[in-house]
Amino acid sequence: MTQEETVQKAKEDILSLLKGVNRPGIDKIIWYLNESDFFKEDCGSHHKFSGGLAVHSLGVYQEMKKLKLSLPEDSMRIVALLHDICKSHYSLYNHIGVTNKNGKSYKHHGLRSALLLEELGLDFHTGEYYAIEKHMHRIKDIPSSKTYDQRELLRHYMHSCDHRDSATYPAGFDSYTPDEKKHRWYRIDSLLYSTKRPGIEIVIDHLHGKDCKGKHDMFYNAPASVKYHNNTYGGLAQHSLDVYREAKSIYENHVKSGEKLSFGMDSIILCSLLHDVCKMDEYVMIDKAHPEHTSLYHGGYLHGLKSDLCLQRWHLELTDEERKAIIWHMGAHAKDAMAEYHTTYDNVAFDSKFVQIIHEADSRAAK
Secondary structure (H helix, E strand, C coil), X not given: XXXXXXXXXXXXXXXXXXXXXXXXXXXXXXXXXXXXXCCCCCCCXXXXXXXXXXXXXXXXXXXXXXXXXXXXXXXXXXXXXXXXXXXXXXXXXXXXXXXXXXXXXCCXXXXXXXXXXXXXXXXXXXXXXXXXXXXXXXXXXXXXXCCCCHHHHHHHHHHHHHHHHHCCCCCCHHHCCCHHHCCHHHHHHHHHHHCCCCCHHHHHHHHCCCCCCCCCCHHHXXXXXXXXXXXXXXXXXXXXXXXXXXXXXXXXXXXXXXXXXXXXXXXXXXXXXXXXXXXXXXXXXXXXXXEEECCCCCCCCCCHHHHHHHHHHCCCCCCHHHHHHHHCCCHHHCHHHHHHHCCCHHHHHHCCHHHHHXXXXXXXXXC
């Protein structure tokens, strides 16, 4: 579709979706969208074309639908379609949220959008308000509980889907990027979400955390080593995807041969993508060309067990066989596992086809 057709389709879909929201004040919101320049504005840092604001808003909702979330439909429509409403302009409401009662400017447009919706009379609950207000910020104080509550879950997915859709049009209309060509983080996040494993949202927030230099997306920017394989910017994420590709291929060959397996694709996804998760603390890029160890580095043969402990700390639910695959993924080089369990890789792998697959996939990818 042309830009004009894409924007018009987004407008029709947004208005239709909002008309289906059974909430006091929604009619005033629809009036505002039609009277303001909501369907003509761009997004600023991404979707930089006329009508990009509407295309992005619809895109965030579509990202939520792709992930097949169990969140309330009305809540998804409200937070996704209206989170950036303050980027539109209408003279009677332009003053809302520009300054607070003390005359100081608000720093973030999430709060301005929430205040504007409140002024327009939308009846929305505190979780929706919170998700809109904080949509620009990933959850910083990740709780020690196993899963997020409904309020934090809505905020998590609002931020995540906003981040995901911003990669669809990173610049102008000509910058459209299909899912299969998006960043490594998009592909990895999508695979992890697909497992529906309890607490996976908390794991993903940790992966996007800050490194020792204060930069976001720690796991996705880190190298996989300092002087061996994938010792480049983003090398850890790329190696993890390579292991997933190899493990998936091995798994599918076993399935085609008619072999009955005690594990499925969820196990392949989780263990191949997270087997080296502890490395995001141990390696960092000085710049985009020079990797170095952090103070948390404990030696190249001591990370299988550390990755397992890391995932336990994040309360990710793993089976015993999945834990073994992560702990022993380095095979005979897993010195930490040998010391901890007083056995060898051969003894463990003899009883587990899955342990064999993850080790073989890691070995192939590292070459």
